[in-house]
Amino acid sequence: MFKLEYVDGNARYGVINAHGISVETPVFVPVATKGVVRTLLPEEAWDAGSRIVIANALHLYMRAFPMVIKHGIHDFMKWKGIILTDSGGFQSIKNFPAKVTDEGVVFTMPDGSREIFTPERSIEIQKSMGSDFAYMLDDCPKYPYGRKRVIKSVKRTIEWARRSQGEGVFAIAQGGVDEELRKKCALEMAEMNFSGYAVGGLSIGEPKEMMHRMVEVSTSLLPEDKPRHLMGVGSPQDIINAVKNGIDIFDSAFPTRNARHGTIYTSKGKINLKRHGIKGDVIDKACDCYTCRNYSLEHLSYLFREKEQLALRLATIHNLRYMNRLMERIREEIRNGGDTDKLKEEFGINKRVK
Amino acid sequence: MFKLEYVDGNARYGVINAHGISVETPVFVPVATKGVVRTLLPEEAWDAGSRIVIANALHLYMRAFPMVIKHGIHDFMKWKGIILTDSGGFQSIKNFPAKVTDEGVVFTMPDGSREIFTPERSIEIQKSMGSDFAYMLDDCPKYPYGRKRVIKSVKRTIEWARRSQGEGVFAIAQGGVDEELRKKCALEMAEMNFSGYAVGGLSIGEPKEMMHRMVEVSTSLLPEDKPRHLMGVGSPQDIINAVKNGIDIFDSAFPTRNARHGTIYTSKGKINLKRHGIKGDVIDKACDCYTCRNYSLEHLSYLFREKEQLALRLATIHNLRYMNRLMERIREEIRNGGDTDKLKEEFGINKRVK
Numbered sequence: 006m007f008k009l010e011y012v013d014g015n016a017r018y019g020v021i022n023a024h025g026i027s028v029e030t031p032v033f034v035p036v037a038t039k040g041v042v043r044t045l046l047p048e049e050a051w052d053a054g055s056r057i058v059i060a061n062a063l064h065l066y067m068r069a070f071p072m073v074i075k076h077g078i079h080d081f082m083k084w085k086g087i088i089l090t091d092s093g094g095f096q097s098i099k100n101f102p103a104k105v106t107d108e109g110v111v112f113t114m115p116d117g118s119r120e121i122f123t124p125e126r127s128i129e130i131q132k133s134m135g136s137d138f139a140y141m142l143d144d145c146p147k148y149p150y151g152r153k154r155v156i157k158s159v160k161r162t163i164e165w166a167r168r169s170q171g172e173g174v175f176a177i178a179q180g181g182v183d184e185e186l187r188k189k190c191a192l193e194m195a196e197m198n199f200s201g202y203a204v205g206g207l208s209i210g211e212p213k214e215m216m217h218r219m220v221e222v223s224t225s226l227l228p229e230d231k232p233r234h235l236m237g238v239g240s241p242q243d244i245i246n247a248v249k250n251g252i253d254i255f256d257s258a259f260p261t262r263n264a265r266h267g268t269i270y271t272s273k274g275k276i277n278l279k280r281h282g283i284k285g286d287v288i289d290k291a292c293d294c295y296t297c298r299n300y301s302l303e304h305l306s307y308l309f310r311e312k313e314q315l316a317l318r319l320a321t322i323h324n325l326r327y328m329n330r331l332m333e334r335i336r337e338e339i340r341n342g343g344d345t346d347k348l349k350e351e352f353g354i355n356k357r358v359k
Numbered sequence: 360m361f362k363l364e365y366v367d368g369n370a371r372y373g374v375i376n377a378h379g380i381s382v383e384t385p386v387f388v389p390v391a392t393k394g395v396v397r398t399l400l401p402e403e404a405w406d407a408g409s410r411i412v413i414a415n416a417l418h419l420y421m422r423a424f425p426m427v428i429k430h431g432i433h434d435f436m437k438w439k440g441i442i443l444t445d446s447g448g449f450q451s452i453k454n455f456p457a458k459v460t461d462e463g464v465v466f467t468m469p470d471g472s473r474e475i476f477t478p479e480r481s482i483e484i485q486k487s488m489g490s491d492f493a494y495m496l497d498d499c500p501k502y503p504y505g506r507k508r509v510i511k512s513v514k515r516t517i518e519w520a521r522r523s524q525g526e527g528v529f530a531i532a533q534g535g536v537d538e539e540l541r542k543k544c545a546l547e548m549a550e551m552n553f554s555g556y557a558v559g560g561l562s563i564g565e566p567k568e569m570m571h572r573m574v575e576v577s578t579s580l581l582p583e584d585k586p587r588h589l590m591g592v593g594s595p596q597d598i599i600n601a602v603k604n605g606i607d608i609f610d611s612a613f614p615t616r617n618a619r620h621g622t623i624y625t626s627k628g629k630i631n632l633k634r635h636g637i638k639g640d641v642i643d644k645a646c647d648c649y650t651c652r653n654y655s656l657e658h659l660s661y662l663f664r665e666k667e668q669l670a671l672r673l674a675t676i677h678n679l680r681y682m683n684r685l686m687e688r689i690r691e692e693i694r695n696g697g698d699t700d701k702l703k704e705e706f707g708i709n710k711r712v713k
Contacts, residue, residue, distance in 0.1 A: 039665045317668060
């Protein structure tokens with residue numbers, strides 16, 4: 006299902022084959038927690054260039070399981086591409102009625118009954134939904150954490166990994182910001198039978214340099230022939246850096262959430278659409294998305310300031326296309342042995358339009 | 360521009376020709392106050408069967424005039440159909456920084472400066488935007504009103520009508536719920552040169568029977584060969600009744616606003632999508648809209664309960680299609696000399712799905 010085609014330093018170009026389609030990596034995966042890339046129809050995400058989305062298995066199990074099971078997750082989401090499902094372990098550190106114990110994730114169903122996702126049951130549920138890649142249940146400590154908590158997380162996650170491994174399953178390596186624990190976790194998991202490896206528990210508040218160091222440490226020990234996913238990352242800047250450290254898959258609410266808050270990303274830098282006095286016809290001359298083809302920057306800003314919900318959708322389409330174009334250029338540079346750092350200039354990264 | 364083709368009792372079937380298209384009447388016109396049928400792209404409203412939209416000239420003047428003037432209102436709204444513009448007189452009874460005086464509508468621009476729309480200036484602005492039909496500035500009293508206020512409104516509106524008349528302009532007849540004043544206003548305006556006649560100042564709180572009586576009184580005195588527009592109406596029930604009293608054009612936020620609040624209209628009755636426990640595959644078996652073709656009722660309800668913004672759009676598409684299908688059937692019944700009252704059963708009017 007994964008074929009590594011080129012390597013340039015630690016950066017990799019590859020292809021994932023699943024659900025009848027081929028997707029080049031490094032790839033950006035938009036978040037569809039509840040089965041929807043927020044504000045978009047599936048065809049709008051597809052037209053923006055996305056081919057893989059990630060949904061949350063725990064959410065879908067709690068709120069929509071009969072429908073998902075009846076139709077299968079692809080029909081339910083009307084997504085003709087690849088679907089990843091996150092186990093829900095991560096949700097335990099967010100505002101969610103779920104808790105991680107030694108047994109697994111304990112949660113309360115809408116009818117008030119309590120259920121538990123053991124590692125085995127989490128995989129079973131994800132497979133029964135028809136997910137293309139199920140993610141193992143992991144124990145992600147909430148940042149800031151003490152070393153003891155991370156030791157426990159690594160021990161528990163390794164134990165759960167043993168009970169989750171198999172075809173179509175991604176491992177999730179933990180280890181906090183501790184190099185030794187990251188190494189131990191990655192090494193142990195590398196020995197097991199997984200279709201891919203995720204690096205989890207990062208981008209949750211720790212300093213950026215630490216995050217990138219942990220990525221580097223982890224990927225250096227993971228199998229070369231399996232795809233690596235850095236979970237919850239992220240910004241264009243972080244993606245460029247993590248690609249250099251050997252990551253193939255990224256998922257994040259970054260472009261979609263920022264779009265809904267009125268921030269779009271362009272080759273000239275980011276733009277706050279809610280600002281008064283925004284003029285100009287061109288949103289981003291480098292972009293070919295629906296929004297850029299049909300709306301001026303001034304018009305999009307007007308729609309945002311008037312609180313027209315259409316604006317959220319138009320901005321989401323643009324930001325998603327921006328991310329997908331960035332990934333296209335990253336892949337191109339890797340294949341050509343070029344320098345992905347120059348993309349920071351090309352994509353207006355860390356710049357702001359005044 | 361308007362051709363009356365059939366008359367059945369007082370009900371009329373006709374055709375409006377403008378902006379290079381022909382639109383059959385009676386017709387429902389969705390509201391696009393700020394230039395957008397809320398939550399929808401223009402092509403989504405078009406695909407739901409709409410061919411005419413109504414925008415608010417005062418709003419566009421205050422917030423988007425340079426853009427509207429530069430591109431023309433059709434390019435600005437990306438609307439290939441007919442565009443009506445309301446003058447903004449009605450806004451004075453709503454939450455809006457505008458006030459009606461003898462001179463016209465006085466309002467405060469975003470930069471703090473005060474401006475006035477006289478009757479002439481209102482028409483001039485609407486024409487400069489490229490509106491297909493401009494609506495005269497009227498003085499719509501806020502309900503409940505005393506007879507004195509309505510007398511003043513009628514006097515002022517007749518005087519303003521004289522200064523507004525011309526090709527491509529719709530008169531707006533006032534008169535509160537007073538038969539004599541309604542007659543006087545309609546008669547005076549019928550003598551003037553307008554492309555169409557609107558009945559205004561109704562559906563603002565007065566009892567329904569009074570509204571329908573006022574419509575009947577007004578249309579009986581308006582020129583037969585000009586289209587008649589009942590402003591701000593409305594519900595399917597009110598539309599069926601007003602068609603029988605000779606109305607050709609309706610505009611209302613009814614389907615779009617209710618959709619955003621989670622209420623959809625079907626041949627079995629209205630459905631509150633936010634209700635728990637909604638099951639079922641079929642939203643409305645009589646409907647051919649995008650939403651009905653692609654989503655189950657249970658799924659749409661799930662999206663609403665999860666507060667996915669996509670749900671607002673899907674419900675808006677459905678409700679707009681429902682209204683446009685209702686109008687199609689109304690026109691069919693008029694042409695065939697049938698009974699439009701039977702449509703109340705066919706369209707689930709005044710029923711609620713349990």
